[in-house]
Amino acid sequence: MLCMKRARYDSPVKEGWSLTSHNLKLDEVFDFGVGVLNSDSETQTDDEECPRDASSYDDCLEPTAEPDEPAADSISLDDWDGFLIKKPVISNTSIDQFCRLSDEVILHIFHFLPKRQLTQIACVSKRFHRLTEDESLWARMDVSNRVLYPGALGQILSRQVVILRLAQSEISHPAIMPDCRASNEDFQSRLLYLDLSLVHVSPESLTSLFTKCQRLKKLSLEHVQINTEVLQALAQNKELEVLNLAMVQGIEVDGLKVLLKNCKKLRELNLAWTFLSCPSIKLLCAQLPKTLDRLNISGCRKLLTDNYVLDLVKSCPGLRELDLSDCTGLTGTAIHHIILLEDLNFLALSRCYLIPYRSLLTLKKVKSLVYLDVHGGYIDYTELRIIQDGLGSHIHINKFKFSSVARPTVGARRSSIWNMRVRD
Numbered sequence: 001m002l003c004m005k006r007a008r009y010d011s012p013v014k015e016g017w018s019l020t021s022h023n024l025k026l027d028e029v030f031d032f033g034v035g036v037l038n039s040d041s042e043t044q045t046d047d048e049e050c051p052r053d054a055s056s057y058d059d060c061l062e063p064t065a066e067p068d069e070p071a072a073d074s075i076s077l078d079d080w081d082g083f084l085i086k087k088p089v090i091s092n093t094s095i096d097q098f099c100r101l102s103d104e105v106i107l108h109i110f111h112f113l114p115k116r117q118l119t120q121i122a123c124v125s126k127r128f129h130r131l132t133e134d135e136s137l138w139a140r141m142d143v144s145n146r147v148l149y150p151g152a153l154g155q156i157l158s159r160q161v162v163i164l165r166l167a168q169s170e171i172s173h174p175a176i177m178p179d180c181r182a183s184n185e186d187f188q189s190r191l192l193y194l195d196l197s198l199v200h201v202s203p204e205s206l207t208s209l210f211t212k213c214q215r216l217k218k219l220s221l222e223h224v225q226i227n228t229e230v231l232q233a234l235a236q237n238k239e240l241e242v243l244n245l246a247m248v249q250g251i252e253v254d255g256l257k258v259l260l261k262n263c264k265k266l267r268e269l270n271l272a273w274t275f276l277s278c279p280s281i282k283l284l285c286a287q288l289p290k291t292l293d294r295l296n297i298s299g300c301r302k303l304l305t306d307n308y309v310l311d312l313v314k315s316c317p318g319l320r321e322l323d324l325s326d327c328t329g330l331t332g333t334a335i336h337h338i339i340l341l342e343d344l345n346f347l348a349l350s351r352c353y354l355i356p357y358r359s360l361l362t363l364k365k366v367k368s369l370v371y372l373d374v375h376g377g378y379i380d381y382t383e384l385r386i387i388q389d390g391l392g393s394h395i396h397i398n399k400f401k402f403s404s405v406a407r408p409t410v411g412a413r414r415s416s417i418w419n420m421r422v423r424d
Contacts, residue, residue, distance in 0.1 A: 096125075103131060110137055135160045135190075142415070142422040144168055144195075151177030153205070157212060158182045160190045165408075165422045167197045167220075175205035182212055189213045195408040195417045197222040203250070206230045213237070218418050220244035220408045222270075231255030235262040242268040242418065244406035246296070253279050260287045267291055270406040272323070273299035285311040294321040296405040298348070302329035310337045318343055323403050325350035325373070332359035339365045348403065351376035357383045361390040371396050 098106060110118060110131065115138070122132040138159035144167040154176035156164065176182050182189065191213045196206075197220045206226060210216075210233035217239055227250045234240075235258045243266060245251065251274050266289050276284065281300060285308045288295070295316065297304065304327040313319075319341050324330060331354045338347065344366050349355060350373050357379045363369055372387075372395055379387070388397055404410045408417035415423055 098127075106131055107134055107136065110134075115141060133159075139163065140420075140422050141165070144414075146170075148172060148175075150174055151180060153209065154180040154182040157189050157191065157209075158187075162190055163193045163417065163420055163422055164191060165195045165417050166199055167195050167408075169199055171199060171201040171205055173202045173205050174208065175201070176208050176212070187212060188215070190215065192216060193218045193408075193417060193420060195220045196224060197244070197408065199224055203227045203230050207233045210234045210236065216240055218242040218406075218408070220406065220417075221248055222407070223247040224249075226250045226255075228252050228255035231259050235259045238262055239265060241265055242406050244268075244270045244408065245274060246270045246272040246407075248274050251276060251280065253277065253283060256280055257283060257287075260284070260289070264289050265291055268294040268406040270296040270403070272296045272403065272405075273326075276300065276303070278303050281308060282311075285309070286315060288312065288315040290316060290318065292316045293318055293343075294405045295319060296323040296403050298323050298325035298327065298350075298403070300324075300327045300329075305329050306331055306333040306337065309334045313337050313340050317341065320344060320368075321346040321405060323348040323405060324352065325375075325403075326352075328353055330355055332356050335359045335362050339363060341366065343368050345369065346371040346373075346400075348373040348400075350374055351378065353378050357387060360387050363395075364391050369395060371399055373398055373400055375401065 110121070113121070118132050118137060122129045138161050140163045141156065141161045142165045143156065144165050147170045150172045151174065153171055157176070158181040181187060189212045192215060194213070194216060201224065203226055206224075207229045210230065214236045216237040218241060219234070219237075222244050223246070226248055231251070232255060240263045243263070248271075251271075256276075260283070269288075269292060271284070281297075281303050284297070293316075295312075304324070309324070309330065317340070320343050322338070322341070322344065324334075325348045328351070330349075330352050335355065338344070339362055345368055347363070347369065349360075352374075353376075357374075360372070360374070363372065369391075372391070374384075374387075375398055384397060388395070415421060
């Protein structure tokens with residue numbers, strides 16, 4: 001006899017259902033439990049009746065065989081399509097958000113990044129590489145205290161930098177390699193302000209550099225080894241206004257002559273401690289441009305004489321600052337020549353031992369004089385008081401220990417040259 005379970009209900013469905021809330025009424029349904037159903041078929045599966053105890057029905061039922069299901073790790077990727085009812089939608093989280101920004105906005109963001117990171121960002125995409133080549137990002141560069149491999153300076157020039165600081169760096173030769181844009185014959189750099197103070201560089205590299213840079217306005221070569229070829233290449237910068245050659249070695253008459261002949265717009269010139277020869281000093285004092293208003297030729301020792309000072313005053317009548325310190329060949333006669341400079345504001349005569357201190361009282365005739373430096377200890381305190389009383393209280397004596405003529409940095413400033421920032 002087949003054992004089956006069925007719930008019996010005695011309440012037939014009534015007619016007249018209504019969907020309105022006041023006519024809606026649910027019929028009651030009664031559960032009369034579980035019992036044995038008589039089979040309608042004459043064929044019996046078992047002659048023995050099943051017990052009426054509901055707990056024993058499980059023993060009468062034959063277990064059904066469950067189909068074998070494959071393990072999840074054994075299903076291939078192709079078979080998964082048959083099991084999935086709906087494929088999951090994978091959101092693309094790697095969308096380039098920069099594609100929504102304009103080039104101008106991205107360039108503004110790039111301006112806040114260090115130059116070293118700009119070279120790394122250029123490898124991200126073709127668009128970033130194109131934007132990092134924009135000249136506005138490389139207008140100011142500070143490459144001081146670095147070691148530049150051969151050709152690195154050519155790569156810097158190719159980016160059309162305008163303000164460049166290379167102080168105390170080492171530039172390997174050759175400075176410009178054939179694989180960069182700066183090596184082209186028609187290339188002309190836009191570099192205007194260049195600081196090469198205390199740089200280790202060969203004269204050949206300097207010559208190739210100045211051949212490409214012919215728009216310089218301010219240049220510092222302090223304590224750098226040069227030669228006549230370097231000065232001839234430098235002389236092509238006819239717009240040069242400020243030139244610092246302090247402690248430079250290798251200045252000869254031929255190179256100096258070409259420089260003074262072409263650079264007629266010089267306003268500041270520093271030739272301190274360059275150990276110029278007597279012909280060079282003579283040429284310098286006679287051919288200085290009339291536009292010069294700040295000059296430092298200290299350290300000439302006995303080679304600079306009173307007559308040369310007279311030639312200097314005639315060549316540059318508009319000088320406002322003059323430093324003749326450590327020119328031990330000067331005497332009191334030089335003071336009579338200096339007072340011809342009506343616009344003189346600063347005068348340095350430190351360690352000029354042959355100039356009597358009473359000769360300095362003649363400087364009272366220069367109405368524009370404000371500062372006078374006479375360091376060196378050859379004038380004692382009592383004599384300084386006499387000089388101060390004779391010149392007047394408006395004259396400041398020994399206020400500056402070092403000259404700032406044409407120097408790119410003064411004091412602790414290292415983030416700017418000639419009052420212009422080198423870092424964005």
